[in-house]
Amino acid sequence: MKKEKILAKIAKTSMVSAITLSMLISPMSAINVDAAVLEYNYAKALQLSQFFYDANMCGTGVDENGLYEWRTDCHTYDAKVKLNSTDTNMSDSFINSNRSVLDPDGDGTVDVSGGFHDAGDHVKFGMPEAYSASTLGWGYYEFKDQYKATGQDTHAKTILRYFNDYFMKCTFLNSSGKAIAFCYQVGDGDIDHAYWQAPEKDTMFRRAWFATDALPSTDCVSATAASLAVNYLNFKDEDPTYAEKSLKYAKALFEFAERCSNKSVNNDGPKGYYGSSKWQDDYCWAAAWLYLATKDDHYLTEAFKYFDYYAAPCWTHCWNDVWAGTACILAEIDDLYDKNSQVFEDRYKKATGKNQYETIDFWSQVAKLVDNWMNGSLGKITPGGYAFLDKWGSARYNTATQFVATVYDKHHGDKPSKYSEWAKKQTNYLLGNNPLNRNYIVGYNSVSAKYPHHRASSGFSRCEETGPQKYVLYGALVGGPDGNDQHIDSTADYIYNEVTIDYNAAFVGACAGLYRFFGDSSMKTVTDLPVKAKYYDNTPVVTPEILIGDLNMDKSIDALDLAAMKMHLLGSKLLSGDALKAADMNSDGFVDAIDFAKLKMYMLSL
Incomplete structure (x- = not known):
């Protein structure tokens, strides 16, 4: 033997x-152990991706809520916008008729401070603000367990509260709870873009734009209602009072959007910076979330009036097109409503006048979207294997589709299919596995993009300066590569290196989804960040x-x-x-x- x-x-x-x-x-x-391109750490990516929002916090609550040592309160004068037709877009007659609602303390001003700067600039644009908030909320709603497992839930909830508290502050309700006006934008893009300096130094004129019955901005109002409805779902168990307040404002804003017969897109204020093309998708986005929050059949009726079943696979989830996101939420409602029958689908067909023999499957349109991205039917596949749609924020569109892919898999067996596997490869490309060996998440590692188009982090007096930036803009997803895997890492380049709150919004959720399916014990968050000590008090970081x-x-x-x-x-x-x-x-x-x-x-x- x-x-x-x-x-x-x-x-x-x-x-x-x-x-x-x-x-x-x-x-x-x-393979070099220290080769940064091989660090596929989705816990770290999730952690860093949220820090971009700390860099873009605005108002009188930055000191209290922000985590960066180098960002403080800014644009505090947004809390004292003069109530007149010059400092706002409201007519003097409208202001006088509604002064008791707009100016209850009678000081002749209105407080619209808070929220987040749009990008490297400091305007608070309505559409990307509302989209970012609702999409961040959606990511937390879908993958809350992953935020908790990585110790990122407290940070996420702070960001979500800061967005939605701002929305509620900017919504003016009368004594019966009816929304009379909603401030959707603060700052003029043309004026703001003439400066390159830290937000704390800004003193430029910042006009405030309001939606009213005469100027409804249906898309922006609806998108904001969606964010507040998601906020209700995210906080209803741990803070029911706050959640109910969020729901109250969500309902009021949706009623505002619904009652205006002159529904229109948000074109008064954003100019060419954010030209919205439709309001129906945002309206359905809000209605779907409100149904999920309340089970009030009225919201489903409103969603079915306008929902475009075949639109979801034609682009992806973004600030100007939330058909894909809406399809996901309606599909989730269908699973809850009558998963094993066709009652829900038949109701939609009847509401839209579709042929009774037409097949309706909401999840199938979501799958088709991801398939179109995977096979290059939408955009193109670069030589390096990157799914490219458009040069303006290519990484924004790519990561949004990744997020949708992981949501699909969560609701189809809760295990990774070819869709999440594709999403993982795309994120790994962005983390450095690409022809340039470049990481497109600022501060992630030594090969990360270093020159985002961002005033606050740069420390420059003009964007054309070429030296090292003053601060690291951790977690910011830069615009990304072009259709040939090329990229220019320059502060002055607002195509390749633009960073915005809507670019990061779905990326955060995608990181959480990837951690759900591919995370393991080797993936740790990091501690060597220039943040306030309180951040790590409740963050379980293990070495x-x-x-x-x-x-x-x-x-x-x-x-x-x-x-x-x-x-x-x-x-x-x-x-x-x-x-x-x-x-x-x-x-x-x-x-x-x-x-x-x-x-x-x-x-x-x-």
Whole structure:
């Protein structure tokens, strides 16, 4: 028996030698352990992606709520906008007729401070503000467990409150709870863009634009109602009083949008910066969320009036087109309403006059959207494998589709399908696995874009300056590569390196979705950020002791670890983070066939 064991061990050793030799002469290249392009850490990406909102906080609550040491209260004079037809777009007659609602303390001003700057500029534009808030809320609604698991839920809730508190402050209700006016924009793009300086230094004139019955801005009002409805769902269990307040304002704003027979797009104020093309998608977006929040059948009736069933696969979820997001929420409602029958679908067909034999499947349109992105039917697939739609914020559109893909998978078995696998590859591209070896998330690692088009972080007096920026704009998703995988990392470039609140909005949710399906114990958040100490008080950040050879971090070294290293070396499933460090058996800074052999020999010696 002993002789047989010895012979078996000799045979195993010979096999290992053969495998090792074949690996050494095969065309596999050694991979640097510190190669930043291989750090596919979705917990870290989720953490950093939210910090962009701290950099763009506006108003009198930045000191209290923001996490950055280098950002403080700004545009405090937004709290004292003069109530007249020069400082606002409201007529003097409208102001006088509604002064008791607009100016209850009688000081002749209105408080519209708070919210978030749109981008590198400091205007608070209505459409991207409302879209960003509702999409961030949607991500938290879908993947709350992942925010909690990574310790990012407190930060997320602070950001969501700051958005929605601003919306409620900007909504003016009369004594019966009816919305009389809603301030959707503060600041003029033309005036604002003449400056390049920190927001704390701004003193330029900032006009306020209001939606009224005469100027309804149906899309913007509806999009804001959607955000407040999502906010209700996100806070109803832990803070029911606050949640009910959010719902009250959501209902009031939707009633405002519904009652105006002269429904129109938001074209008074944003000029050419955010030219909205339709209001129906935002109206349905709000109605769907309100139905989910209240189960009031009226909202479903309103959504069915205008919902375009075939629109979702034609673009993707973004500030000017939320058909894809609306399709997801209606599909979720359908699952709750009558998952195993056609009552919901038949009701939609009847409401829209569709043929009774036409097949309606809301989730199928979501799947078709992702399929169109995966096969290049929408946009194109670059030589590096990146799904590209448009040069203006290509990464914004790409990550929004990733987010939709992970939502789809959550509601179809709650496991990754080809859609989440595609999303993972796209995020890995953005994290550095691309022809330029560039990471498009600022501050993520050493190969990240370093020159976002952002006034506050740059510290410059003009965007054309080329030196290092004063602050790192952690987590900002820059515009991204073009259709040929090229990118210019320059502060002055507002196409390749633009950063905006709507660019990051779906990216945050995509990171959470990817962590749900692909996260593991090797993915940790980071602590070396220039933030206020309070941030880490409730954030469980762990720095584990790495056991060399334990690639899956289960505290033991076995065949699973060997298999993981083999897949890494073959390129079928790359290691990252602590797992990559654990694979470096001889501590030479590389993971190669020698490490594989050493791990195999170690296991045979057990």
